[in-house]
Amino acid sequence: MRAPRSVLKQQFLKKWMMGLQVFGSAKQSMSILERKKAIKLSADIALAATRDGRTCWSRAIIADASKDDGGKVLVQHLLSPESERLKKACTGLVMENKRVRCKKILKRSCCIKRVRKGASKVVLAKSISKRIVKRRTQVLKSLVPGGEFMDDISLIEETLDYMVSLRAQVDVMRRSLAKATEVVNGK
Amino acid sequence: MINRALLPAGGGENMLHCTDMTVLERQRARIKWQQEQQQQFQLQQQEISYFTELADVFHQAGFHEGGLSEVVTRSVKPDPGLVDNGWNNDHVGGYGVGLPYNNGLGFELNYGAISRTSSCPPEVVAAVAAATVKGSESVVSDKISSGAGRESSKKRKVDKIQNNSKVVAEEDTRDKRIKGCAEQGESKITEKNNNKNSRNNNTNKNNNSNKENSDETSKDNSKVSEVQKPDYIHVRARRGQATDSHSLAERVRREKISERMKYLQDLVPGCDKITGKAGMLDEIINYVQSLQRQVEFLSMKLAAANPRLDFNVDNLFAKEAFPACSINFPTIGMSSDMTNPAYLQFNPAQQQLLACCGLGMGIDPPDMALKRTTSAPVSIPETFLDSSCFTQTHPPPTWDADLQNLYNVAFDQGRQTSFQTQPFTGDVKLSCLFLSALY
Numbered sequence: 310m311r312a313p314r315s316v317l318k319q320q321f322l323k324k325w326m327m328g329l330q331v332f333g334s335a336k337q338s339m340s341i342l343e344r345k346k347a348i349k350l351s352a353d354i355a356l357a358a359t360r361d362g363r364t365c366w367s368r369a370i371i372a373d374a375s376k377d378d379g380g381k382v383l384v385q386h387l388l389s390p391e392s393e394r395l396k397k398a399c400t401g402l403v404m405e406n407k408r409v410r411c412k413k414i415l416k417r418s419c420c421i422k423r424v425r426k427g428a429s430k431v432v433l434a435k436s437i438s439k440r441i442v443k444r445r446t447q448v449l450k451s452l453v454p455g456g457e458f459m460d461d462i463s464l465i466e467e468t469l470d471y472m473v474s475l476r477a478q479v480d481v482m483r484r485s486l487a488k489a490t491e492v493v494n495g496k
Numbered sequence: 497m498i499n500r501a502l503l504p505a506g507g508g509e510n511m512l513h514c515t516d517m518t519v520l521e522r523q524r525a526r527i528k529w530q531q532e533q534q535q536q537f538q539l540q541q542q543e544i545s546y547f548t549e550l551a552d553v554f555h556q557a558g559f560h561e562g563g564l565s566e567v568v569t570r571s572v573k574p575d576p577g578l579v580d581n582g583w584n585n586d587h588v589g590g591y592g593v594g595l596p597y598n599n600g601l602g603f604e605l606n607y608g609a610i611s612r613t614s615s616c617p618p619e620v621v622a623a624v625a626a627a628t629v630k631g632s633e634s635v636v637s638d639k640i641s642s643g644a645g646r647e648s649s650k651k652r653k654v655d656k657i658q659n660n661s662k663v664v665a666e667e668d669t670r671d672k673r674i675k676g677c678a679e680q681g682e683s684k685i686t687e688k689n690n691n692k693n694s695r696n697n698n699t700n701k702n703n704n705s706n707k708e709n710s711d712e713t714s715k716d717n718s719k720v721s722e723v724q725k726p727d728y729i730h731v732r733a734r735r736g737q738a739t740d741s742h743s744l745a746e747r748v749r750r751e752k753i754s755e756r757m758k759y760l761q762d763l764v765p766g767c768d769k770i771t772g773k774a775g776m777l778d779e780i781i782n783y784v785q786s787l788q789r790q791v792e793f794l795s796m797k798l799a800a801a802n803p804r805l806d807f808n809v810d811n812l813f814a815k816e817a818f819p820a821c822s823i824n825f826p827t828i829g830m831s832s833d834m835t836n837p838a839y840l841q842f843n844p845a846q847q848q849l850l851a852c853c854g855l856g857m858g859i860d861p862p863d864m865a866l867k868r869t870t871s872a873p874v875s876i877p878e879t880f881l882d883s884s885c886f887t888q889t890h891p892p893p894t895w896d897a898d899l900q901n902l903y904n905v906a907f908d909q910g911r912q913t914s915f916q917t918q919p920f921t922g923d924v925k926l927s928c929l930f931l932s933a934l935y
Contacts, residue, residue: 344799
């Protein structure tokens with residue numbers, strides 16, 4: 310169905326443009342890298358803002374962006390019309406995640422078990438596959454923003470949502486790039 | 497009968513065909529549902545729950561015989577730090593895509609919350625779906641899909657797989673939402689499955705055999721907050737399988753993971769053949785990485801194409817409908833009765849767009865009429881959008897709110913007033929041009 314996807318895209322685009330205006334109002338000229346960073350940052354924050362803080366990854370993005378000044382401005386710009394609660398939630402998230410992370414480190418250090426005694430092939434294969442899965446989950450956790458603090462199940466859900474949003478983001482950016490180059494070429 | 501049960505909660509006919517529903521209708525349904533949520537908040541009990549209806553269905557299907565594992569668990573404890581009573585209602589209202597939920601909007605949050613509370617008894621299980629569907633898919637699917645399909649199809653993750661006839665998926669999403677809406681604030685998990693109530697009298701092999709079955713239905717998230725009963729997950733072991741709590745919990749967790757993997761399989765292209773967790777994870781990782789790289793690359797190209805970043809304002813013209821009008825405003829200037837030539841003077845970059853407009857205009861209206869499900873008035877570029885566009889019902893209410901917010905953000909008070917009285921001549925033309933690009 311087109312409608313919800315396009316609604317998401319429109320929302321994203323709108324917020325993205327709002328964020329870019331913040332940069333546009335800055336009068337100094339920026340290098341290409343700075344511009345790229347600005348574009349990407351506002352795109353990411355816009356993407357996270359479309360989720361209204363309902364997903365962990367969006368909150369993680371916003372929390373990360375709020376850490377430095379430039380991101381903070383953007384966050385204020387994009388989020389303040391919508392929800393104060395969201396911003397509080399995002400700042401709270403950082404604390405929460407730190408706590409979770411410390412607990413996990415503690416847990417992990419306590420139970421490091423090396424189960425290699427299983428001689429049968431089945432057990433061996435199982436343990437190997439478990440290891441592979443574990444390693445890949447860790448990679449996935451590093452990919453999805455805020456993923457390190459989630460367990461497997463919620464990680465997959467977050468990945469689902471994140472993938473959908475990423476896809477929308479890529480679509481919108483690609484189209485706007487096409488239009489931009491079109492206009493440039495038309496000049 | 498399920499339809500009827502959902503009607504009061506979901507706004508009836510609007511929910512029947514998710515594929516055909518416009519955002520407007522969904523918004524309407526959502527608002528209706530919001531209001532009903534207010535009413536439900538007053539009520540303590542709900543006589544006929546969605547689940548009892550389904551319970552009848554299941555009874556008829558007779559799925560629970562024959563040693564199928566039944567997962568009777570339910571709701572979810574929200575993360576107290578992040579979720580409060582306000583969340584669910586806000587989710588109802590604030591869901592980005594504007595889809596009305598029958599219940600349990602914040603289930604993702606809640607799931608995350610659950611998983612973090614490691615001290616709890618086994619977490620919410622994906623319930624009936626896994627077990628029941630196996631037993632009687634054909635019988636149940638019709639009844640369930642009519643009910644669950646409506647809800648699950650609105651699930652944002654499921655909008656990719658709406659047409660998916662997997663009843664498991666629908667069931668799962670429905671159940672998850674229904675579960676997810678419950679807020680207990682306790683360290684125990686409530687059992688929300690009313691359709692199990694009648695059948696839970698006899699043996700449960702679960703160690704946590706608290707027979708306290710709350711009467712409230714899981715679909716009523718408002719009253720959950722007021723119930724503080726301790727809840728447990730009831731899991732029935734399958735034949736020939738271990739029955740201790742650990743393995744049961746493990747199995748429940750595995751089933752949950754595999755269900756979600758199925759969603760991912762639909763989402764990630766080219767994953768039909770892959771069956772294992774490891775392979776799926778690999779594909780997922782590759783896909784996410786490629787998407788992220790694309791974003792980087794595109795942003796780099798955009799930066800290269802825009803010498804001054806103000807170019808994006810033109811893209812802004814290009815891609816938005818009503819919202820674009822408001823954003824364009826500061827660049828165009830607030831002077832009243834601005835005609836297109838005036839716009840040309842104001843911003844040379846727009847000239848190209850205006851030139852293109854004349855060419856594109858003829859093509860776009862039919863495009864927009866066809867593709868634009870959310871904003872019909874835009875399909876008539878000749879008629880200038882005026883302030884009435886904000887009062888039209890077509891733009892979803894959230895858009896109005898967003899527009900208002902935009903005004904607050906970007907404009908002074910004085911500008912706002914003049915803004916609303918002006919016809920959006922050039923804006924419409926400019927925005928109309930590239931609307932189709934959005935689809």
